[in-house]
Amino acid sequence: MPCYIEHMKNGGTMFLCGDLGPHCAAEKCAASTDYLCDYPVGEGNTCDLPLCGSHAYEVAPNVHYCPGHLVLWKEFRDSGREIAALENVVPFRGA
Numbered sequence: 881m882p883c884y885i886e887h888m889k890n891g892g893t894m895f896l897c898g899d900l901g902p903h904c905a906a907e908k909c910a911a912s913t914d915y916l917c918d919y920p921v922g923e924g925n926t927c928d929l930p931l932c933g934s935h936a937y938e939v940a941p942n943v944h945y946c947p948g949h950l951v952l953w954k955e956f957r958d959s960g961r962e963i964a965a966l967e968n969v970v971p972f973r974g975a
Contacts, residue, residue, distance in 0.1 A: 881898060881899070882896050882897070882898070882899060882900070882903070883895055883896065883897040883909055883910075884896045884900060884903065884911055884912045885910040885911060886911050886912065886932065887911070888942075893949075894910065898919070900912040901913055903928070904915045904930060904931055904932035904935055904949055905929040905930050905931060905935075905946065906931065906932070906934075906935035906946065909932060909934070909935060911932035911933075911934065911935075911952070912932065913930035913931055913932055914931075914932065914933055914936070915930070915931040915932075915933070915936035915944045916929065916930060916944070916952040917929040917931060917933065917944060917945055917946040917949055918943045918944055918945065919945050919946065919949035919952070922943070927945075927949055929946045931944065933944055933945060937950045939953055957975060
């Protein structure tokens with residue numbers, strides 16, 4: 881039976897045992913997961929690494945990146961290319 885290590889806000893540690901799904905993919909983290917990395921990797925796919933609440937970085941409402949993709953996102957954002965990419969977005973006008 882898999883066990884998970886949850887770090888509490890007060891600094892304590894809680895152990896949970898049972899099949900709660902995959903462990904967090906962040907290095908040396910054994911927590912249960914609530915998120916998947918939403919970083920686009922091409923052809924309409926996303927990274928999908930399982931992440932706990934401590935390692936899922938929210939970059940937009942309900943959009944989370946893993947630690948590695950957060951670095952790539954910050955580099956992209958800080959380069960100024962983000963504005964050019966957003967200016968090319970065409971709004972969807974549904975029926």
